[in-house]
Amino acid sequence: MVETTVVNVIGTITYQQEIALGALADTLSQRNEITSVTYEPAENHWLQTRFAPDNTYVAFYRSGRCSIVGSNSVDHIYEIADCVNTVIRDILDFNYEPKVEISNIVATADIGSSIHLETLALELGMNHVEYEPEQFPALMYRGENYTALIFASGKVLCTGLTKMEETTKAVEDLASRLKGVK
Template identity: 65%
Template sequence: MTELEVANVVGMITYQQELDMAALAETFEDREETTSVTYEPAENHWLQTRFAPDDTYVAFYRSGRCSIAGCESVEHFETVVEQVNGVMRDLLGFEYEPAVEVSNIVATADLGSNISLEALTIELGMERTEYEPEQFPALMYRDSEYVMLVFSSGKLLCTGLTDRQAVSEAIETMASRIRAVL
């Protein structure tokens, strides 16, 4: 079994109302949960914040959506969601449970041996792979649900899936195919 390391979990919270960005920015300035607040409507249409204790990036949009990036696990993402919802519940006074979804898990793995990316391109098939070493140092494998970058050093990066088990299976499948080429 190939060990994977989650590098980033990204997700969204959807509130059932439009958000007043200027009022939120002003309120967040005084909250201990936020370590930084940036709202510059002339440059960006969203409110950028960082939540304590680890400065997790949280962006708020007028549409009532909120994106969270930089979590190191699904559990960490869920903790930040609870924290953000607690603050937003205080500010907006809603009683419903906002919709929450993980939209991307980025994970890495190291197979511990060098890989011939030319041979792997042939093994995986040209229709799903891109390998142009002059432009980018990794082979890019596109599945219908995810993208896997394979580096000649034996490192893998998987992105596009929303479930840790699916990420694990994708990495294990790729590792098996690579071992067949070695």
């Protein structure tokens, strides 16, 4: 069994209405739960905030969507979503439960041995692999519903899944395939 470490979880909240970002920025800048607010419409079309206590990055979009980035667990995404919803309920008028979704989990693992990437490219099948060592030092493997970067050192980065169980299984399955390649 390979230990999988979550390095980033990205979640979204969907509000069923357009958000006036300028007004939201003014209001959020006065809230204690918010450690920073940046809204520069000439540079970015979204409102950037950081929520206490750990400065989690939360971006608001005019469309009514909100992204939470930089968490290290699915549970943390839901905790931050609750904080965001509490603040937004004080600002926006809605009487529904906003939809919270996990949109991506990024995890790493170390299989514990080095890998010959040229051999691995052939083993995994060229239709699932991109490997150009002159451009990037890792092999990119496209699984059924995820993408993995595999380094010669035996380190693996897996992205694209939305459930922790799926991510762990993908890393373990991949690691078992990699162990035989030297």
